[in-house]
Amino acid sequence: MKRLIMKRSHRARRAKISPLMEMLEERQLLASDLLFASIDAEPIANDSAAQPRSRGQAAPLIIPTPSDEYRSIDGTGNNLENPELGSTGEALLRTAPADYADGISTLAGEDRPSAREISNAFSAQDEGASGNERNLSAFVYVWGQFLDHDIDLSESGTTELAPIEVPTGDPYFDPTSSGSATIPLFRSLYDPATGDSVANPREQINAITAYIDGSQVYGSNQATSDALRAFVGGRMLTSEGDLLPIGDDGFFMAGDVRANENAELTSLQTLFVREHNWWADQIAASDPSLSDEEIYQQARAIVIAEIQAITFNEFLPAVLGEGVIPAYTGYNSSVNPNIANEFSTAGYRLGHSLLNDDIEFFGNDGRAVRDEVELAEAFFNPSIVMEAGIDNMLKYAASSQSQEIDGNLVDSVRNFLFGEPGDGGLDLASLNIQRGRDHGLADYNTVRESYGLERVTSFAEITSDVEVQQTLEALYGTVDNIDLWVGALAEDHVPGGSVGELTQAILVDQFTRLRDGDRFWYENQFSAEDAERLGKSSLSDIIQRNTTVTNLQHNVFFMSATVSGTVFADPNQPGGQQSSRPAGLAGVTVNLLNDEGLIIATTSTDAQxxxxxxxxxxTGDYQVQAMMPTANGEVPHTIDMLISVGGQSIRHVDFGQPPRNDRPHDGPNDRPEDRRRDRNQDRDHILANDILPDPMDEVIDQVASDQNAGNRLPVRR
Structure with a gap:
């Protein structure tokens, strides 16, 4: 700790430095010393002498090296016994028998209400709804869509219509009460060798590879792959601003045709092209003798491994809960990795309920840097990414919670998908229901049974929400005729997860097969040491490596923050105690206000x-407001604070011994512009008893507690 002592002595001679700033600098140095002390104890990897790593010395980059064989671009040859498994153009699997109305190909659910009627009753989002009970971030739906475009694509035809009937007087799709309005839908393409008898019902096909193989980045056919490559140094093409290449039509080019569907998806597509090029540069620098093809294939294998690791170690545990996917035991050639119809057409469409109604742009401090864009305006609009870049959208996705996984969809996708109603606008909930009928999916209860779950016998067994029970009963009449997408999303969530029992079963089955049936799975393709390193890949690391974003939580699939403190009795008020530290005051109302001055949460202090x-x-600016009791009644006192990153914990936001910015004001309706002006005048305002809240508090405390008593320094509070 000599470095810390010398710095403190030097600061003591600086006449103008404030005691507070001295304390803060000391705190930062303490954190640095304690953290470096723990690092110093680790030997350098592959160093037989096991010398301690010098402070500040970065570990040498170890480039993972896959086996000599690389996966094909179209998925063929992965399974040596059945080379077509998982490749492009394979038929979707079925876990439950097909349930077409005629047993062959006509739409299922002919005795059910129209998909739009069900959407209006079941899927309308409550105005102002936000957040979810497990603190999932917006990255859950951004990654979910990015991953979906890696593993399945059922293309629509152009000749076979399956229009969705719109209820007369629907306020969006039939405002004139014509009674003839419909929402258009073309049926999915299918294997022409199917659909000619009950014994051979229609089967839809997957146009892309089923494997988690980065096909949304690299393509599922050679022509697409070649069009995205620079053929120099193993790199992929980019455009101005290090964005995706732009085609003749003005849209971004990527491995999947849906890359321009929305700006957040485009941002993630761009991120992984940058990641590929970063690895290509490292590989080329490490061995100048390698060819463009060798560099490209090694970088591609690494990026695919990262996508696989993030999916299984961050994304799936966030959605399904920890420990749900069985442990990996190695490649199994008897496992069929193909996509199940129940998964792609219903189970995995859970992500649509997660969507927020806008896209925002946050800086490293967690504040907005430009106006938000309505999600309805972000579809197939590459100009957003061209103008704003990707960094601020990625920071936002990590810094904002998603909606809850349930049957509700925001208006941008339930009423304005791809345009205004009557002018290209669609309803995603209706499309999901109708697509399930197009594919002849079995009903909810039959699918439960097919996945090894017990059939339900009442609506109360599906959900504990009485209102949802009543809605389902009014729509379907019986638990044995519910559309799969609706029933799966209506289920109560499993303990520790954000999905119902059936959705969990569908996803566990599919992702386990995708992993175990992939001969090139990263834990099978790389050495144990390289696989372990790749398994530690985090989306947070990749973002910070390839953008200007520097302030991210380690697991960006969760967004949470806490603020806590104590309201002390004022010894100068009646009932106050004359002591060096006043007692805590019970029953005081404390409000949390957002940056518009609106109360978003209220609580009361406990007995202490x-x-x-x-x-x-x-993230963003907030205020804590304590309604301090005085002889003349309650007086509101407020403390400003900034939540800049997920996982931040601000403690000791105390009242009763007023800090310098603990100022009474007129309550929650004082003018926002006044508060913004105050913040701009004093960005370094003092918070919580003259100690700036520090997200490193928990780390410092933990590291300090691990030091020997003789070496431990006190952590200032």
């Missing part, structure tokens, strides 16, 4: 005067 807030659905 403590309070806590965790209702932070996104």
């Amino acid at each position: 005067g403590n309070y806590r807030f965790d209702q932070f659905h996104e």
Whole structure:
């Protein structure tokens, strides 16, 4: 700790430095020393002498090296016994028998209400709804869509219509009460060798590879792959601003045709092209003798491994819960990795309920840097990415919670998908229901049974929400005739997860088969040491490596924050105690206000005067307001604070011994512009008893507690 002592002595001679700033600098140095002390104890990898790593010395980059064989671009040859498994053009599997109305090919559900009627009753989102009970971030749906475009694509035809009937007087799709309005839908393409008898019902096909093989980045056919390559140094093509290449039509080019569907998806597509090029540069620098093809294939294998690791180690545990996917035991050539119809057409469409109604742009401090864009305006609009870049959207996705996984969809996709109603606009909930009928999916209860679950016998067994029970009963009449997408999303969530029992079963089955049936799975293709390193890949690391974003939580699939403190009795007020530290005051109302001055949460202090807030659905500026009791009644006192990153915990936001910015004001309706002006005048305002809240608090405390008593320094509070 000599470095810390010398710095403190030097600061003591600086006449103008404030005691607070001295304390803060000391705190930062303490954190640095403690963290470096723990690093110093680790030997350098592959160093037989096991010398301690010098402070600040970066570990040498170890480039993972896959086996000599690389996967094909179209998925063929992965399974040596059945080379077509998982490749492009394979038929979707079925876990439950097909349930076409005629047993062959006509739409299922002919005795059910129209898909739009069900959407209106079941899927309308409550205005102002936000957040979810497990603090999932917006990255859950951004990654979910990115991953979906890696593993399945059922293309629509152009000749076979299956229009969705719109209820007369529908306020969006039939405002004139014509009674003849419909939402257009073309049926999916199917294997022409099917659909000619009950014994051979229609089967849809997957146009892309089923494997988690980065096909959304690299393509599923050679022509697409070649069009995206620079053929120099193993790199992929980019455009101005290090964005995706732009085609003649003005849209971005990527491995999947859906890359321009929305700006957040495009941002993630761009990120992984940058990641590929980063690895290509490292590989080329490490061995100048390698050819363009060798560099490209090694970088591609690494990026695919990262996508696989993030999916299984971050994304799936966030959605399904920890420990749900069985442990990996190696490649199994008898496992069929093909996509199940129940998965792609219903189970995995859970992500549509997660969507927020806009896209925002956040800086490293967690504040908005430009106006948000309505999600309805972000579809197939590459100009957003061209103008704003990707960095601020990626920071936003990590810094904002998603909606809950349930049957509700925001208006941007339930009423304005791809345009205004009557002018190209669609309803995604209706499309999901109708697509399930187009594919002849069995009903919810039959699919439960096919996945090894017990059939339900009442609506109360599906959900504990009485209102949803009543809605389902009014729509379907019986639990044995519910559309799969609706029933799966209506289920109560499993403990520790954000999905119902059936959705969990469908996803566990599919992703386990995708992993175990892939001969090139990263844990099978790389050495144990390289696989372990790749398994530690995090999306947070990849973002910070390839953008200007520097302030991210380690697991960007969760967004949460907490603020806590104590309201002390004022010794100068009646009932106050004359002591060096006043007692906590019970029963005081404490409010949490957003940056518009609106109260978003309220609590009361406990018997010790403590309070806590965790209702932070996104980063940004907030205020804590304590209604301090006085002889003349309650007086509001406020403390400003900034939540800049997910996982931040601000403690000791105390009242009763007023800090310098603990100022009374007129309550939650004072003018927002006044508060913004105050913040701009003093960005370094003092918070919580003259100690700036530090997200490193928990780390410092933990590391400090691990030091020997003789070496431990006190952590200042």
